[in-house]
Amino acid sequence: MTPKELVLALFTAAFVDHDPEAARQLVTPDYIQHNPQVPTGADGLVGLIPLVADSGMTATTHRVITEGDLVVLHNTYDNADAFGAASLAAFDIFRVEDGKVAEHWDNLQPIPETTASGRGMTDGPTDITDRDRTAENKELVLGFVQDVLGGAAPQNAPNYMDPEVYMQHNPNLEDGLAGLLAGTQAWADQGFVITTFEPQIVVAEGNFVFVASDATVSGKPWAFFDLWRVEDGKIVEHWDVVSPTPSEMAHENGKF
Missing domain, CATH: 3.10.450.50 (Nuclear Transport Factor 2; Chain: A,)
Known part of the structure; x- marks a missing residue:
């Protein structure tokens, strides 16, 4: 799989299918975690998945940006009260190494009901050109x-x-x-x-x-x-x- 395909497969396993073992197969055993609340290692990620499933949280990916071994997902998490707010905007970054996802960084922010510009935090163009x-x-x-x-x-x-x-x-x-x-x-x-x-x-x-x-x-x-x-x-x-x-x-x- 390409880095993009690998990351999307992991994201689907963890946040859509809620399949811990499928997710484990896609990451390195020493998966490096930078989310402040999640323990590092494959076990930290696998342990998070049941919590996501039980919370009812859903995830939507709006954009995927890829360069070399790095893949960025521009995401929205809804029903995410257990993780800080009803709806969260997020960027998730993944690094791929030797056919596995080896590292993850992210940032999350609550989505307000109104914005100064009238635009949402994730809407707008998505097509990659040039x-x-x-x-x-x-x-x-x-x-x-x-x-x-x-x-x-x-x-x-x-x-x-x-x-x-x-x-x-x-x-x-x-x-x-x-x-x-x-x-x-x-x-x-x-x-x-x-x-x-x-x-x-x-x-x-x-x-x-x-x-x-x-x-x-x-x-x-x-x-x-x-x-x-x-x-x-x-x-x-x-x-x-x-x-x-x-x-x-x-x-x-x-x-x-």
């Missing part, structure tokens, strides 16, 4: 992350995007560069100041570029999982899942 432009789109997005989100040169924002054409799926931000800047300022006014923003995982396929970043917000660790869509050399759309990183975890692998 695969021949993957490398240049990745470079464009990483430049945007460094200059604009990381604060190295925010004045360069027009090099990466049309300030008026930035479709926003973050529930707290309005469209456009103005919406991004206003939202960032509003967050700072509430005491949330981003001082570091360091990409840890980057997965690009065609017009989609995903970046998982380790950040410091007012002195505390946060994780920002962002997905951008690029069109004709400009960033035009953004989705994200943001959460604080807990100080205590069910393993010693860290968030990243």
Whole structure:
């Protein structure tokens, strides 16, 4: 199986069919887990599956982004009260090694009833296009992350995007560069100041570029999982899942 096929088979076994043994066959025995609440190893994943089944939680995958041995799923979890909220938006990242799924990272965020832009956290285009432009789109997005989100040169924002054409799926931000800047300022006014923003995982396929970043917000660790869509050399759309990183975890692998 390709990495994409393998990851989708694992996701189906764990979250749709609720088949622990099928899931075990698809992962390495020393499966590395980064979800803060789930123990590491194949046993940690297998032990989670009955809890998912008993909770009635359902999962929907909206996008699949693949590059090399990494596969990103853009998911929604419903009936997920046992895991923190009725509905959760999530990015799940899997690393494949020698025909098995070897590692998993994720970020989850409750889905609000309304959003600033009127868009949902997971709706919008899903088709992957422009695969021949993957490398240049990745470079464009990483430049945007460094200059604009990381604060190295925010004045360069027009090099990466049309300030008026930035479709926003973050529930707290309005469209456009103005919406991004206003939202960032509003967050700072509430005491949330981003001082570091360091990409840890980057997965690009065609017009989609995903970046998982380790950040410091007012002195505390946060994780920002962002997905951008690029069109004709400009960033035009953004989705994200943001959460604080807990100080205590069910393993010693860290968030990243």
